[in-house]
Amino acid sequence: MRILPLRRSQLVGSNGPGSLVVSPEGETAIVGALDYWFQNSSGKEVTSRAEFEIHEPRLKGFLGVNKLYSPPDFRDVSSDIANSKLYIPLLRFPKWHYCSFCSMMREFNYTIENTRSYCNECNKQQYFKQVPFIVICSNGHISDFPWHEWVHENEGSTCRGRLKLITMGGATLDSWVVKCSCNSKRSLKGITSNASEKRGSSVLGERLNSHSSEYKCRGHKAWCGDEYEECHESPVAILRNSINVYMPQKVSVISIPGEKNMEVDRILNTLEKNIVIKGLLSTTENIDEKIEILLNSLGTLINAEREDYEKAILYLDGSIVENGNTIQTGSPALLRSKEFEKLQQNCSEPYLKVLEEWIKDEDADSQSNIYAPYFEKINRVTKLRETTALSGFKRLSRTDEEGQYSYSASYDSLYHKKLPNNQKWLPASTVYGEGIFIKFDLKEIEEWEKRGEVRDYFKQYMKRISGMNHSIPEIISNPRNIMLHTLSHLLIEEIANTSGYNMASIRERMYLQTNQASLLIYTSAGDMDGTFGGLVRMGKKSSFFELVDKAVANARWCSSDPVCSELGFLQGQGLNGVNGAACYNCSHLPETSCEIGNMYLDRTFLIDSKIGFFNNVF
Known part of the structure; x- marks a missing residue:
């Protein structure tokens, strides 16, 4: 897929993994999984992500994850510069296209940049447009519409004849017809409806097969390439630019001081602005070694006790120290209760x-x-800092009715x-x-x-x-x-x-x-x-x-x-x-x-x- 500019804030929201982004030419691509976000164009993983790390222990503890990272920014400079040429992976989706002149359909691969290709029907180079329909399910899967299966009214069909997607110019899906070279043809009437007589089913699931068996989602995770998993949901066909193709789930917190003393606050405030020291801390998991790194780096700037440096390390690692005890911060009620307490009184912190x-x-x-x-x-x-993390996404249905009060505890998607x-x-x-x-x-x-x-x-x-x-x-x-x-x-x-x-x-x-x-x-x-x-x-x-x-x-x-x-x-x-x-x-x-x-x-x-x-x- 061609390179598209994306804002970093969008990648923590509407353009997160599994979402569809649109190019200026109207082509769509799906944002790849988080596994590949910190790789350069040659697929090499970055050696250090310290400069992208966001330290918000309350949020990390609540979500139960190891790290929070800001999406990498693109630096079009020499490869000798740290973290240069990092790309967010984009895969062309949907893969099915049709000729802009003769409507002959063709399936491209995920990585092709240009869809101007040779058309066997026209006998010359033509521009191929992406089909307007895709298939999603409530479990978050997304896949190409089953064109061969639909036109032959059988999900087990082995016919792989040449397809055409023809529109008669009407305002409804009745005017869209898919034809196969074996003379089978079928209109797209009703494919985008998820209302059916059978509870938990869809029109696509009930009508695809001419026999009685119901068509089920194939469990395709297109943002991971050709990755499939078992799924028993009924799929729904939908326009690829519909709003309910991707609905991000986000969790946010307001940064609150006071869970540490003033010296610890000063240490953390200095670390927030110092990428080099953060990089050094990421080279070891031993807490004593981390303390020594801080003492050697900040000891002349901040006159604090060794205990304060240790508290700062614990805070960065996702724990909060109160009254000499280390406590974890994973309670949903605690997440906002502490904000509520802090916002009621005068406060002057960074x-x-x-x-x-x-x-x-x-x-x-x-x-x-x-x-x-x-x-x-x-x-x-007069000043606050809000940190927001993307914890998952939904498709088809609206985001959870509880909004910010609810989130998915599994991030496998x-x-x-x-x-x-x-x-x-x-x-x-x-x-x-x-x-x-x-x-x-x-x-x-x-x-x-x-x-x-x-x-x-x-x-x-x-x-x-x-x-x-x-x-x-x-x-x-x-x-x-x-x-x-x-x-x-x-x-x-x-x-x-x-x-x-x-x-x-x-x-x-x-x-x-x-x-x-x-x-x-x-x-x-x-x-x-x-x-x-x-x-x-x-x-x-x-x-x-x-x-x-x-x-x-x-x-x-x-x-x-x-x-x-x-x-x-x-x-x-x-x-x-x-x-x-x-x-x-x-x-x-x-x-x-x-x-x-x-x-x-x-x-x-x-x-x-x-x-x-x-x-x-x-």
Whole structure:
């Protein structure tokens, strides 16, 4: 496949292993497995990856992997330079093409760069286009459409005659016909439908064979070349540029200091910027030897005890030292609970700066502010660092309904070779930014949830979505979580209108565990200096409550009302009908902004005259 430019941040998201990327000419290629990411054009593995390593022990411990690496950048320089000419592997996919003049089909290999080739039908050089259809399954497999099997209505067919893909110019798949030189022909009607009378099946699986047996996925892992594994899922044909061909699963953390003393922080901060020392540390696994390397390299710069250097090594290796004990960091609840604790107080560290802006009990003017009773604390986060790792991907169905709260514990789909998780690495990226931390008054929320009207409406809501044939995530366990999620969306929309950031660059991070009712609304960028402060200024007391007032006021009326409100109450709307009074005109955000895919939203919990959390305001 030809060389295509890809951003490193895309490789930790929509262009991860197993995804399809599109060239300017419209050709597609599949991104290869992680096994081959640190190889040059001749297939030689790099000797050291230290400069690409990202040190975020909490995230490594949670994911249970050995290392986190930033995707390699391409350096078109002499091979004598370290890590030069590193390519992310791309394989041409789909392999089936058809002649742009006579429609004769031909299968190319994964590595061919140019599809201008000799056509036997035309008797001259012609340009061959990729076919528009591929096959995927819910287990993540992806393969070429079974053209020979489909036209002969038999997956066991041995005929390998010449095929033609002909279109009659219609707007439906009925107008697409595949013909074989043996005179067999068949239209592509219904191949992209995954709805069938049989549960767990698809139209392609049921109709490919003329006899009664069902066609099953072949288990092809095209991003690993001709790699197959056993699979019993029913495959679905799909356009190769469809959005649900590849949906990345990502896990992110906010870097938090304080789990180590100031001297350890200084050591780690220096190491983060020193590629040479990181390279030396990667040459040995012995902790005493690593300590000696640090003492020899940093001893004159940082006057710290040997114990501090040892703590820094333990931290880099994926452990955190607290009160003299080494603890592992793999608890999902711990991942966000520690962030929640740290964001509540003043902090001034290299990667996290928090300023307490407003505290309810300490503000003499709280009584005059109609919104003050609903909040407990507002903090401005003037600097933060977020690290995101790609933990896997899905096909066909949406990402997990729990969004950032759920992830796959097995990363085999990203790899070609079989390795235990603790010997694998995952691609990650680090960005810097700013935000507003909002802590709500838990007593006010609990009193609101005790209202009979709120309980009755929530019971009706849960009864409705439980019949939608999908699993209900644990995060939607009480009315407060839906209310806070909806308010978060409304605040982001209002911030985008006034702060100067576009909506897609602002994100939410919800803290909704037991005894937590908080939001972090933030933005971030790849530059180490972070962003420009437009969002964090909105967190000032003089601006924040006005911001809330506008957001809540906007929630009272949607441009699609009364349809939006009535649909939300009667049957729900959005994916699987899980949203109440919430649609694209009032509450939906770009996919980059929402943690749960614009699901579980309902303005009713905010502004309804009987059950709304803010109904006393009006």
